[in-house]
Amino acid sequence: MTTQVSIGRLQTSSPDLSRQKSELTGGIPRTYAPGETIYDYEDDTPRLLFLVSGWAVSSKMLPNGTRIVIEFALRGDMISTPSVELARETVQAISKVTVMEFPDFTSHASLDVSSRLYRIVLTEMMRRQARMSERLANIGRRDALERTGHLLLELATRLGPSRLKPNFDGFECPLTQADIGDAVGLSTVHINRVLRDMRVGGLLSFRNGIVEFLDRHKLAELVDFDETYFAPHMI
Structure with missing residues:
Protein backbone atom coordinates (compact mmCIF):
# COMPACT_ATOMS: atom_id res chain seq x y z
CA MET A 1 0.00 0.00 0.00
CA THR A 2 1.34 3.44 -0.94
CA THR A 3 0.70 6.82 0.59
CA GLN A 4 -0.08 9.71 -1.72
CA VAL A 5 1.75 12.97 -1.08
CA SER A 6 0.56 15.98 -3.01
CA ILE A 7 1.85 19.51 -3.32
CA GLY A 8 0.72 22.43 -5.40
CA ARG A 9 3.18 24.39 -7.47
CA LEU A 10 5.32 26.33 -5.04
CA GLN A 11 6.17 29.71 -6.49
CA THR A 12 9.57 30.07 -4.87
CA SER A 13 10.62 32.79 -7.27
CA SER A 14 7.74 34.97 -6.08
CA PRO A 15 7.31 36.58 -2.66
CA ASP A 16 3.49 36.37 -2.99
CA LEU A 17 2.80 34.84 0.39
CA SER A 18 -0.94 34.24 -0.05
CA ARG A 19 -0.31 32.40 -3.30
CA GLN A 20 2.27 30.17 -1.69
CA LYS A 21 -0.16 29.25 1.09
CA SER A 22 -3.01 28.49 -1.27
CA GLU A 23 -0.92 26.29 -3.56
CA LEU A 24 0.60 24.05 -0.90
CA THR A 25 -1.61 21.02 -0.29
CA GLY A 26 -1.22 17.90 1.78
CA GLY A 27 1.32 19.28 4.24
CA ILE A 28 1.17 19.80 7.98
CA PRO A 29 1.47 23.44 9.09
CA ARG A 30 3.88 24.05 11.96
CA THR A 31 4.89 27.26 13.70
CA TYR A 32 8.12 28.03 15.53
CA ALA A 33 8.92 30.91 17.86
CA PRO A 34 12.04 33.08 17.41
CA GLY A 35 15.09 31.16 18.61
CA GLU A 36 13.32 27.80 18.54
CA THR A 37 15.06 24.86 16.88
CA ILE A 38 13.26 23.75 13.74
CA TYR A 39 15.55 20.82 13.03
CA ASP A 40 18.68 19.42 14.64
CA TYR A 41 20.96 17.02 12.78
CA GLU A 42 20.55 14.46 15.58
CA ASP A 43 16.82 14.23 14.78
CA ASP A 44 16.20 11.07 12.75
CA THR A 45 12.85 12.07 11.21
CA PRO A 46 13.30 12.84 7.47
CA ARG A 47 11.08 15.70 6.32
CA LEU A 48 10.71 18.34 3.64
CA LEU A 49 9.88 21.77 5.06
CA PHE A 50 8.63 24.66 2.93
CA LEU A 51 8.78 28.06 4.61
CA VAL A 52 5.50 29.91 4.38
CA SER A 53 6.65 32.88 6.45
CA GLY A 54 9.52 34.12 8.57
CA TRP A 55 13.31 33.80 8.61
CA ALA A 56 15.33 30.76 9.61
CA VAL A 57 19.05 30.11 9.79
CA SER A 58 20.95 26.93 9.02
CA SER A 59 24.29 26.81 10.80
CA LYS A 60 26.93 24.56 12.29
CA MET A 61 29.26 24.87 15.23
CA LEU A 62 32.98 24.22 14.98
CA PRO A 63 34.82 22.43 17.82
CA ASN A 64 36.24 25.79 18.99
CA GLY A 65 32.73 27.18 19.49
CA THR A 66 32.68 29.30 16.33
CA ARG A 67 29.36 29.37 14.50
CA ILE A 68 29.22 29.29 10.72
CA VAL A 69 25.99 30.36 9.03
CA ILE A 70 25.43 28.13 6.03
CA GLU A 71 22.18 29.61 4.78
CA PHE A 72 19.35 31.96 5.63
CA ALA A 73 16.03 30.36 4.72
CA LEU A 74 13.25 32.72 3.62
CA ARG A 75 9.62 32.32 2.59
CA GLY A 76 9.26 29.90 -0.29
CA ASP A 77 12.53 28.10 0.48
CA MET A 78 12.72 24.37 1.10
CA ILE A 79 14.64 22.69 3.90
CA SER A 80 15.50 19.04 3.30
CA THR A 81 16.23 17.54 6.69
CA PRO A 82 18.25 14.59 5.28
CA SER A 83 20.59 17.14 3.65
CA VAL A 84 20.80 19.09 6.90
CA GLU A 85 21.54 15.91 8.81
CA LEU A 86 24.26 14.86 6.36
CA ALA A 87 25.95 18.26 6.68
CA ALA A 93 13.92 30.26 13.65
CA ILE A 94 15.20 33.83 13.61
CA SER A 95 11.73 35.35 13.57
CA LYS A 96 8.39 33.60 13.97
CA VAL A 97 8.39 30.89 11.30
CA THR A 98 5.58 28.92 9.72
CA VAL A 99 6.35 25.89 7.58
CA MET A 100 4.41 23.28 5.67
CA GLU A 101 5.85 19.88 6.54
CA PHE A 102 5.87 16.92 4.17
CA PRO A 103 7.40 13.46 4.56
CA ASP A 104 10.65 13.12 2.66
CA PHE A 105 9.83 10.85 -0.27
CA THR A 106 13.53 10.08 -0.88
CA SER A 107 13.63 8.29 2.48
CA HIS A 108 10.29 6.46 2.19
CA ALA A 109 9.97 3.94 -0.61
CA SER A 110 6.26 3.53 0.18
CA LEU A 111 5.39 7.13 -0.71
CA ASP A 112 3.75 7.77 -4.05
CA VAL A 113 4.61 11.31 -5.18
CA SER A 114 3.69 13.35 -8.22
CA SER A 115 6.13 14.34 -10.94
CA ARG A 116 5.39 17.96 -10.00
CA LEU A 117 6.71 17.41 -6.48
CA TYR A 118 9.86 15.81 -7.89
CA ARG A 119 10.43 18.86 -10.11
CA ILE A 120 9.88 21.30 -7.26
CA VAL A 121 12.24 19.49 -4.89
CA LEU A 122 14.96 19.10 -7.53
CA THR A 123 14.68 22.75 -8.51
CA GLU A 124 14.94 23.86 -4.88
CA MET A 125 18.05 21.75 -4.45
CA MET A 126 19.54 23.36 -7.58
CA ARG A 127 18.78 26.83 -6.25
CA ARG A 128 20.37 26.10 -2.91
CA GLN A 129 23.45 24.70 -4.63
CA ALA A 130 23.71 27.88 -6.72
CA ARG A 131 23.51 30.01 -3.57
CA MET A 132 26.14 27.87 -1.85
CA SER A 133 28.52 28.25 -4.81
CA GLU A 134 28.08 32.01 -4.73
CA ARG A 135 28.57 32.03 -0.96
CA LEU A 136 31.86 30.15 -1.38
CA ALA A 137 33.04 32.72 -3.90
CA ASN A 138 31.88 35.47 -1.58
CA ILE A 139 33.96 34.31 1.38
CA GLY A 140 36.94 33.10 -0.62
CA ARG A 141 37.47 35.91 -3.12
CA ARG A 142 35.70 39.09 -2.02
CA ASP A 143 36.73 41.72 0.49
CA ALA A 144 34.68 42.65 3.56
CA LEU A 145 32.50 45.28 1.88
CA GLU A 146 31.87 43.06 -1.14
CA ARG A 147 30.92 40.08 1.04
CA THR A 148 28.47 42.07 3.12
CA GLY A 149 26.95 43.98 0.22
CA HIS A 150 26.55 40.83 -1.85
CA LEU A 151 24.75 39.02 0.98
CA LEU A 152 22.32 41.89 1.59
CA LEU A 153 21.59 42.22 -2.14
CA GLU A 154 20.93 38.49 -2.31
CA LEU A 155 18.50 38.63 0.59
CA ALA A 156 16.68 41.60 -0.93
CA THR A 157 16.34 39.84 -4.28
CA ARG A 158 15.04 36.65 -2.71
CA LEU A 159 12.46 38.58 -0.69
CA GLY A 160 11.17 40.51 -3.68
CA PRO A 161 9.75 44.05 -3.82
CA SER A 162 9.48 45.89 -0.53
CA ARG A 163 6.10 46.18 1.16
CA LEU A 164 7.21 48.72 3.73
CA LYS A 165 6.11 51.83 1.84
CA PRO A 166 5.83 53.08 -1.74
CA ASN A 167 9.09 53.65 -3.60
CA PHE A 168 11.15 52.27 -0.71
CA ASP A 169 14.16 50.25 -1.82
CA GLY A 170 14.97 47.89 1.02
CA PHE A 171 13.56 45.27 3.35
CA GLU A 172 12.86 44.39 6.96
CA CYS A 173 15.84 42.44 8.28
CA PRO A 174 15.71 40.58 11.62
CA LEU A 175 19.41 39.68 11.42
CA THR A 176 21.92 40.92 13.94
CA GLN A 177 25.40 42.06 13.01
CA ALA A 178 26.63 38.80 14.53
CA ASP A 179 24.35 36.83 12.16
CA ILE A 180 25.74 38.69 9.16
CA GLY A 181 29.29 38.25 10.41
CA ASP A 182 28.85 34.50 10.86
CA ALA A 183 27.52 34.29 7.29
CA VAL A 184 30.41 36.16 5.67
CA GLY A 185 33.28 35.17 7.97
CA LEU A 186 33.79 38.51 9.70
CA SER A 187 33.71 39.67 13.31
CA THR A 188 30.87 41.81 14.64
CA VAL A 189 33.27 44.72 15.01
CA HIS A 190 34.31 44.38 11.37
CA ILE A 191 30.68 44.17 10.20
CA ASN A 192 29.84 47.32 12.15
CA ARG A 193 32.68 49.14 10.42
CA VAL A 194 31.64 47.88 6.98
CA LEU A 195 28.01 48.93 7.46
CA ARG A 196 29.18 52.38 8.57
CA ASP A 197 31.40 52.69 5.51
CA MET A 198 28.54 51.70 3.20
CA ARG A 199 26.25 54.25 4.82
CA VAL A 200 28.85 57.02 4.57
CA GLY A 201 29.55 55.97 0.97
CA GLY A 202 25.88 56.35 0.04
CA LEU A 203 25.36 52.66 -0.70
CA LEU A 204 23.00 51.39 2.00
CA SER A 205 21.80 51.96 5.52
CA PHE A 206 21.01 49.27 8.11
CA ARG A 207 19.24 50.70 11.14
CA ASN A 208 16.54 49.45 13.50
CA GLY A 209 16.01 46.24 11.57
CA ILE A 210 15.58 47.97 8.20
CA VAL A 211 17.99 47.68 5.27
CA GLU A 212 17.61 50.60 2.87
CA PHE A 213 19.53 50.72 -0.39
CA LEU A 214 20.68 54.26 -1.01
CA ASP A 215 22.14 53.33 -4.40
CA ARG A 216 21.38 49.69 -5.24
CA HIS A 217 22.74 49.92 -8.78
CA LYS A 218 26.09 51.29 -7.64
CA LEU A 219 26.36 48.66 -4.88
CA ALA A 220 25.51 45.82 -7.31
CA GLU A 221 28.24 47.00 -9.69
CA LEU A 222 30.73 47.39 -6.87
CA VAL A 223 30.23 43.83 -5.55
CA ASP A 224 29.64 42.25 -8.99
CA PHE A 225 26.14 41.07 -8.06
CA ASP A 226 24.25 39.09 -10.73
CA GLU A 227 20.86 37.81 -9.61
CA THR A 228 20.48 35.26 -12.44
CA TYR A 229 21.88 32.50 -10.22
CA PHE A 230 18.66 32.50 -8.18
CA ALA A 231 16.27 30.94 -10.64
CA PRO A 232 17.31 27.95 -12.74
CA HIS A 233 14.53 26.86 -15.09
CA MET A 234 12.02 24.42 -13.70
CA ILE A 235 13.06 20.90 -14.65
Missing part, protein backbone atom coordinates in the same frame (compact mmCIF):
# COMPACT_ATOMS: atom_id res chain seq x y z
CA ARG A 88 25.46 18.23 10.48
CA GLU A 89 23.64 21.55 10.46
CA THR A 90 21.05 22.93 12.85
CA VAL A 91 18.09 25.00 11.65
CA GLN A 92 16.63 27.64 13.98
Whole structure:
Protein backbone atom coordinates (compact mmCIF):
# COMPACT_ATOMS: atom_id res chain seq x y z
CA MET A 1 0.00 0.00 0.00
CA THR A 2 1.34 3.44 -0.94
CA THR A 3 0.70 6.82 0.59
CA GLN A 4 -0.08 9.71 -1.72
CA VAL A 5 1.75 12.97 -1.08
CA SER A 6 0.56 15.98 -3.01
CA ILE A 7 1.85 19.51 -3.32
CA GLY A 8 0.72 22.43 -5.40
CA ARG A 9 3.18 24.39 -7.47
CA LEU A 10 5.32 26.33 -5.04
CA GLN A 11 6.17 29.71 -6.49
CA THR A 12 9.57 30.07 -4.87
CA SER A 13 10.62 32.79 -7.27
CA SER A 14 7.74 34.97 -6.08
CA PRO A 15 7.31 36.58 -2.66
CA ASP A 16 3.49 36.37 -2.99
CA LEU A 17 2.80 34.84 0.39
CA SER A 18 -0.94 34.24 -0.05
CA ARG A 19 -0.31 32.40 -3.30
CA GLN A 20 2.27 30.17 -1.69
CA LYS A 21 -0.16 29.25 1.09
CA SER A 22 -3.01 28.49 -1.27
CA GLU A 23 -0.92 26.29 -3.56
CA LEU A 24 0.60 24.05 -0.90
CA THR A 25 -1.61 21.02 -0.29
CA GLY A 26 -1.22 17.90 1.78
CA GLY A 27 1.32 19.28 4.24
CA ILE A 28 1.17 19.80 7.98
CA PRO A 29 1.47 23.44 9.09
CA ARG A 30 3.88 24.05 11.96
CA THR A 31 4.89 27.26 13.70
CA TYR A 32 8.12 28.03 15.53
CA ALA A 33 8.92 30.91 17.86
CA PRO A 34 12.04 33.08 17.41
CA GLY A 35 15.09 31.16 18.61
CA GLU A 36 13.32 27.80 18.54
CA THR A 37 15.06 24.86 16.88
CA ILE A 38 13.26 23.75 13.74
CA TYR A 39 15.55 20.82 13.03
CA ASP A 40 18.68 19.42 14.64
CA TYR A 41 20.96 17.02 12.78
CA GLU A 42 20.55 14.46 15.58
CA ASP A 43 16.82 14.23 14.78
CA ASP A 44 16.20 11.07 12.75
CA THR A 45 12.85 12.07 11.21
CA PRO A 46 13.30 12.84 7.47
CA ARG A 47 11.08 15.70 6.32
CA LEU A 48 10.71 18.34 3.64
CA LEU A 49 9.88 21.77 5.06
CA PHE A 50 8.63 24.66 2.93
CA LEU A 51 8.78 28.06 4.61
CA VAL A 52 5.50 29.91 4.38
CA SER A 53 6.65 32.88 6.45
CA GLY A 54 9.52 34.12 8.57
CA TRP A 55 13.31 33.80 8.61
CA ALA A 56 15.33 30.76 9.61
CA VAL A 57 19.05 30.11 9.79
CA SER A 58 20.95 26.93 9.02
CA SER A 59 24.29 26.81 10.80
CA LYS A 60 26.93 24.56 12.29
CA MET A 61 29.26 24.87 15.23
CA LEU A 62 32.98 24.22 14.98
CA PRO A 63 34.82 22.43 17.82
CA ASN A 64 36.24 25.79 18.99
CA GLY A 65 32.73 27.18 19.49
CA THR A 66 32.68 29.30 16.33
CA ARG A 67 29.36 29.37 14.50
CA ILE A 68 29.22 29.29 10.72
CA VAL A 69 25.99 30.36 9.03
CA ILE A 70 25.43 28.13 6.03
CA GLU A 71 22.18 29.61 4.78
CA PHE A 72 19.35 31.96 5.63
CA ALA A 73 16.03 30.36 4.72
CA LEU A 74 13.25 32.72 3.62
CA ARG A 75 9.62 32.32 2.59
CA GLY A 76 9.26 29.90 -0.29
CA ASP A 77 12.53 28.10 0.48
CA MET A 78 12.72 24.37 1.10
CA ILE A 79 14.64 22.69 3.90
CA SER A 80 15.50 19.04 3.30
CA THR A 81 16.23 17.54 6.69
CA PRO A 82 18.25 14.59 5.28
CA SER A 83 20.59 17.14 3.65
CA VAL A 84 20.80 19.09 6.90
CA GLU A 85 21.54 15.91 8.81
CA LEU A 86 24.26 14.86 6.36
CA ALA A 87 25.95 18.26 6.68
CA ARG A 88 25.46 18.23 10.48
CA GLU A 89 23.64 21.55 10.46
CA THR A 90 21.05 22.93 12.85
CA VAL A 91 18.09 25.00 11.65
CA GLN A 92 16.63 27.64 13.98
CA ALA A 93 13.92 30.26 13.65
CA ILE A 94 15.20 33.83 13.61
CA SER A 95 11.73 35.35 13.57
CA LYS A 96 8.39 33.60 13.97
CA VAL A 97 8.39 30.89 11.30
CA THR A 98 5.58 28.92 9.72
CA VAL A 99 6.35 25.89 7.58
CA MET A 100 4.41 23.28 5.67
CA GLU A 101 5.85 19.88 6.54
CA PHE A 102 5.87 16.92 4.17
CA PRO A 103 7.40 13.46 4.56
CA ASP A 104 10.65 13.12 2.66
CA PHE A 105 9.83 10.85 -0.27
CA THR A 106 13.53 10.08 -0.88
CA SER A 107 13.63 8.29 2.48
CA HIS A 108 10.29 6.46 2.19
CA ALA A 109 9.97 3.94 -0.61
CA SER A 110 6.26 3.53 0.18
CA LEU A 111 5.39 7.13 -0.71
CA ASP A 112 3.75 7.77 -4.05
CA VAL A 113 4.61 11.31 -5.18
CA SER A 114 3.69 13.35 -8.22
CA SER A 115 6.13 14.34 -10.94
CA ARG A 116 5.39 17.96 -10.00
CA LEU A 117 6.71 17.41 -6.48
CA TYR A 118 9.86 15.81 -7.89
CA ARG A 119 10.43 18.86 -10.11
CA ILE A 120 9.88 21.30 -7.26
CA VAL A 121 12.24 19.49 -4.89
CA LEU A 122 14.96 19.10 -7.53
CA THR A 123 14.68 22.75 -8.51
CA GLU A 124 14.94 23.86 -4.88
CA MET A 125 18.05 21.75 -4.45
CA MET A 126 19.54 23.36 -7.58
CA ARG A 127 18.78 26.83 -6.25
CA ARG A 128 20.37 26.10 -2.91
CA GLN A 129 23.45 24.70 -4.63
CA ALA A 130 23.71 27.88 -6.72
CA ARG A 131 23.51 30.01 -3.57
CA MET A 132 26.14 27.87 -1.85
CA SER A 133 28.52 28.25 -4.81
CA GLU A 134 28.08 32.01 -4.73
CA ARG A 135 28.57 32.03 -0.96
CA LEU A 136 31.86 30.15 -1.38
CA ALA A 137 33.04 32.72 -3.90
CA ASN A 138 31.88 35.47 -1.58
CA ILE A 139 33.96 34.31 1.38
CA GLY A 140 36.94 33.10 -0.62
CA ARG A 141 37.47 35.91 -3.12
CA ARG A 142 35.70 39.09 -2.02
CA ASP A 143 36.73 41.72 0.49
CA ALA A 144 34.68 42.65 3.56
CA LEU A 145 32.50 45.28 1.88
CA GLU A 146 31.87 43.06 -1.14
CA ARG A 147 30.92 40.08 1.04
CA THR A 148 28.47 42.07 3.12
CA GLY A 149 26.95 43.98 0.22
CA HIS A 150 26.55 40.83 -1.85
CA LEU A 151 24.75 39.02 0.98
CA LEU A 152 22.32 41.89 1.59
CA LEU A 153 21.59 42.22 -2.14
CA GLU A 154 20.93 38.49 -2.31
CA LEU A 155 18.50 38.63 0.59
CA ALA A 156 16.68 41.60 -0.93
CA THR A 157 16.34 39.84 -4.28
CA ARG A 158 15.04 36.65 -2.71
CA LEU A 159 12.46 38.58 -0.69
CA GLY A 160 11.17 40.51 -3.68
CA PRO A 161 9.75 44.05 -3.82
CA SER A 162 9.48 45.89 -0.53
CA ARG A 163 6.10 46.18 1.16
CA LEU A 164 7.21 48.72 3.73
CA LYS A 165 6.11 51.83 1.84
CA PRO A 166 5.83 53.08 -1.74
CA ASN A 167 9.09 53.65 -3.60
CA PHE A 168 11.15 52.27 -0.71
CA ASP A 169 14.16 50.25 -1.82
CA GLY A 170 14.97 47.89 1.02
CA PHE A 171 13.56 45.27 3.35
CA GLU A 172 12.86 44.39 6.96
CA CYS A 173 15.84 42.44 8.28
CA PRO A 174 15.71 40.58 11.62
CA LEU A 175 19.41 39.68 11.42
CA THR A 176 21.92 40.92 13.94
CA GLN A 177 25.40 42.06 13.01
CA ALA A 178 26.63 38.80 14.53
CA ASP A 179 24.35 36.83 12.16
CA ILE A 180 25.74 38.69 9.16
CA GLY A 181 29.29 38.25 10.41
CA ASP A 182 28.85 34.50 10.86
CA ALA A 183 27.52 34.29 7.29
CA VAL A 184 30.41 36.16 5.67
CA GLY A 185 33.28 35.17 7.97
CA LEU A 186 33.79 38.51 9.70
CA SER A 187 33.71 39.67 13.31
CA THR A 188 30.87 41.81 14.64
CA VAL A 189 33.27 44.72 15.01
CA HIS A 190 34.31 44.38 11.37
CA ILE A 191 30.68 44.17 10.20
CA ASN A 192 29.84 47.32 12.15
CA ARG A 193 32.68 49.14 10.42
CA VAL A 194 31.64 47.88 6.98
CA LEU A 195 28.01 48.93 7.46
CA ARG A 196 29.18 52.38 8.57
CA ASP A 197 31.40 52.69 5.51
CA MET A 198 28.54 51.70 3.20
CA ARG A 199 26.25 54.25 4.82
CA VAL A 200 28.85 57.02 4.57
CA GLY A 201 29.55 55.97 0.97
CA GLY A 202 25.88 56.35 0.04
CA LEU A 203 25.36 52.66 -0.70
CA LEU A 204 23.00 51.39 2.00
CA SER A 205 21.80 51.96 5.52
CA PHE A 206 21.01 49.27 8.11
CA ARG A 207 19.24 50.70 11.14
CA ASN A 208 16.54 49.45 13.50
CA GLY A 209 16.01 46.24 11.57
CA ILE A 210 15.58 47.97 8.20
CA VAL A 211 17.99 47.68 5.27
CA GLU A 212 17.61 50.60 2.87
CA PHE A 213 19.53 50.72 -0.39
CA LEU A 214 20.68 54.26 -1.01
CA ASP A 215 22.14 53.33 -4.40
CA ARG A 216 21.38 49.69 -5.24
CA HIS A 217 22.74 49.92 -8.78
CA LYS A 218 26.09 51.29 -7.64
CA LEU A 219 26.36 48.66 -4.88
CA ALA A 220 25.51 45.82 -7.31
CA GLU A 221 28.24 47.00 -9.69
CA LEU A 222 30.73 47.39 -6.87
CA VAL A 223 30.23 43.83 -5.55
CA ASP A 224 29.64 42.25 -8.99
CA PHE A 225 26.14 41.07 -8.06
CA ASP A 226 24.25 39.09 -10.73
CA GLU A 227 20.86 37.81 -9.61
CA THR A 228 20.48 35.26 -12.44
CA TYR A 229 21.88 32.50 -10.22
CA PHE A 230 18.66 32.50 -8.18
CA ALA A 231 16.27 30.94 -10.64
CA PRO A 232 17.31 27.95 -12.74
CA HIS A 233 14.53 26.86 -15.09
CA MET A 234 12.02 24.42 -13.70
CA ILE A 235 13.06 20.90 -14.65
